[in-house]
Amino acid sequence: MDATLRALSDPRRRQILRLVADSERSAGEIAAQFDVTRPAVSQHLGVLKEAGLLVERRDGTRRLYRARPEGLAEVQAFLDEFWGDRLERLKYAAEHEQRRRDARNRKRS
Amino acid sequence: MDATLRALSDPRRRQILRLVADSERSAGEIAAQFDVTRPAVSQHLGVLKEAGLLVERRDGTRRLYRARPEGLAEVQAFLDEFWGDRLERLKYAAEHEQRRRDARNRKRS
DNA sequence: CGGTTCCGTTAGTTGACACTTACGTTAGTG
DNA sequence: CACTAACGTAAGTGTCAACTAACGGAACCG
Numbered sequence: 001m002d003a004t005l006r007a008l009s010d011p012r013r014r015q016i017l018r019l020v021a022d023s024e025r026s027a028g029e030i031a032a033q034f035d036v037t038r039p040a041v042s043q044h045l046g047v048l049k050e051a052g053l054l055v056e057r058r059d060g061t062r063r064l065y066r067a068r069p070e071g072l073a074e075v076q077a078f079l080d081e082f083w084g085d086r087l088e089r090l091k092y093a094a095e096h097e098q099r100r101r102d103a104r105n106r107k108r109s
Numbered sequence: 110m111d112a113t114l115r116a117l118s119d120p121r122r123r124q125i126l127r128l129v130a131d132s133e134r135s136a137g138e139i140a141a142q143f144d145v146t147r148p149a150v151s152q153h154l155g156v157l158k159e160a161g162l163l164v165e166r167r168d169g170t171r172r173l174y175r176a177r178p179e180g181l182a183e184v185q186a187f188l189d190e191f192w193g194d195r196l197e198r199l200k201y202a203a204e205h206e207q208r209r210r211d212a213r214n215r216k217r218s
Numbered sequence: 219c220g221g222t223t224c225c226g227t228t229a230g231t232t233g234a235c236a237c238t239t240a241c242g243t244t245a246g247t248g
Numbered sequence: 249c250a251c252t253a254a255c256g257t258a259a260g261t262g263t264c265a266a267c268t269a270a271c272g273g274a275a276c277c278g
Binding site: 010012036037039040043044058060061062 | 265266267268269274275276
Binding site: 119121145146148149152153167169170171 | 235237238239244246
């Protein structure tokens with residue numbers, strides 16, 4: 001839990017997570033996207049893996065990384081512990097700055 | 110958004126947030142709970158206020174702080190941006206490590 | 219086997235940050 | 249106006265973390 005929030009606090013690590021959210025990528029592909037060296041990305045990947053936010057798969061000489069959404073469940077539980085479903089209403093008020101699907105109906109609305 | 114996650118990444122600041130989640134407290138009351146000096150708490154309160162996670166109210170010579178749940182809406186939106194409602198199922202799977210409603214049913218075994 | 223690719227790991231440095239001590243400020247009291 | 253209480257702020261220190269450069273290792277190819 002502590003390691004998860006600390007891993008997310010770094011903007012670069014959140015960018016990396018966005019990259020491997022949908023498709024798995026190698027460390028080199030990730031490093032090519034940013035203006036940092038490959039070892040720096042490798043260390044970030046180590047922190048994210050330690051926090052359980054992604055998984056690693058070896059493929060020959062490459063290592064492919066993919067996001068692990070279960071790692072964020074702790075953060076979700078942290079939010080619920082404080083404010084319960086009060087947030088579920090507030091998040092929609094904050095979504096006019098996002099471009100999500102209009103999310104017309106909810107299961108309990 | 111960036112400041113919010115950074116503010117939450119510190120364990121002490123999360124403890125402070127827990128204290129002012131339900132009732133508002135003064136800086137001295139908060140500092141008395143932990144083994145840190147009052148200026149340290151004051152700086153943490155400044156970070157939390159900067160991130161929009163709490164509000165300040167002056168009462169004579171004291172300053173009372175209270176949590177501001179709207180500040181967490183950004184974090185909730187961040188989670189949704191990545192995994193949508195996939196997390197809403199996973200968070201229940203991860204709750205067996207918490208002491209929430211025991212939820213002892215296995216519909217799939 | 220030697221050479222290449224892709225990658226993690228190890229120093230080593232720079233900057234951020236959490237903390238303490240000392241000081242400045244505002245509000246209330248006699 | 250002193251005097252006190254409650255607090256923020258400034259200055260300084262130690263520690264951790266993010267980064268780069270150099271090195272080491274596993275998989276593939278000739």
